[in-house]
Amino acid sequence: MTVDGSKSRTRSIANGTPQGSILGPVLFLIYVNDSPRTGRPILAQYADDTALYFRARTIPALKNGLQRALDPLLQYFRKWRIQINPLKTEAVLFTHRYARRAHEHQLRIGSTTLPWSDHAKFLGVTLDRRPTFKHHAENVRRKARAAMAILYPLINKNSKVSRSIKIRLTTAYI
Numbered sequence: 001m002t003v004d005g006s007k008s009r010t011r012s013i014a015n016g017t018p019q020g021s022i023l024g025p026v027l028f029l030i031y032v033n034d035s036p037r038t039g040r041p042i043l044a045q046y047a048d049d050t051a052l053y054f055r056a057r058t059i060p061a062l063k064n065g066l067q068r069a070l071d072p073l074l075q076y077f078r079k080w081r082i083q084i085n086p087l088k089t090e091a092v093l094f095t096h097r098y099a100r101r102a103h104e105h106q107l108r109i110g111s112t113t114l115p116w117s118d119h120a121k122f123l124g125v126t127l128d129r130r131p132t133f134k135h136h137a138e139n140v141r142r143k144a145r146a147a148m149a150i151l152y153p154l155i156n157k158n159s160k161v162s163r164s165i166k167i168r169l170t171t172a173y174i
Contacts, residue, residue, distance in 0.1 A: 035076050041069035051122055062093070063105035074109060086112035090120040096130055147173055 002008075018024065025047035032050075037043045041054040052069055056062035077084055086109040093102055093116050107114040119128040119135045126136040151173055153159070155166040 031080070032082070036072040038069050038072055041065060043069070043073070046123055049123060059093070059102050059105045063107060066091070067107055070107060070109070084109060086110070086114065089114055090117045091115070092117050092120045092127065092129060094127070094129060094131060 028048055029045060032045065035043065035045070035050075041052045044051045044053065050073075052066055052073070054062060054065045054069065056065055074084065089109060091107050091114045102116050106116075117129075119126055121127075126133075126139050128135045151170060154161055154169055159166070161169075
C-alpha cells in the first residue's frame with residue numbers, strides 16, 4: 001500500500017484477521033461455527049464475543065451446569081488456538097434474591113478462578129446482577145456528558161454556527 005508516496009512493507013499474518021477488518025467478524029464466526037453446545041446452557045456468539053447463559057434454582061446447580069458447558073468449549077478453543085483471556089472473562093449471577101455464599105461456587109478457566117461480578121458488558125450493553133440497567137444508564141449518561149462537553153463550544157446559544165450545522169454536528173457525533 002502506498003500513502004503520500006511512502007510504500008509500506010508487506011507482512012504475513014500468522015493467524016487471525018486484521019483488527020477492524022470488515023470480513024474479520026464473519027470469518028471468525030465461520031471458524032467457530034462448530035463450537036460445542038452441550039446440554040442446556042445457551043451459547044451466544046457475536047463477532048469474537050461469546051456468552052454462556054444458564055438457568056438453575058440453586059447456585060451449586062448453576063455453577064455445575066456452566067462448568068460442564070465451559071470445559072468442552074475451552075478444549076475446543078485450545079484445539080483451534082483461540083486464546084481466552086480469563087482476566088476479561090466474567091461470571092454474573094442475575095437474581096432478584098440475595099445470593100449468599102455464591103463466592104463459594106466459582107467457575108474456573110484452567111487454573112484461573114472467575115469471581116462473580118455485579119455487572120458485565122455484552123455487545124455494548126451493561127447488564128447488572130438485578131436486571132435494572134442502572135450501570136448501563138450511568139455509562140450512557142457519562143458518554144453523553146463527555147459528548148456534550150466536546151460539542152458545547154460549537155452548539156451553545158452564543159455560538160455563531162448556524163442551527164442546521166449544529167443539528168448536523170450533534171447528529172453526526174451521536
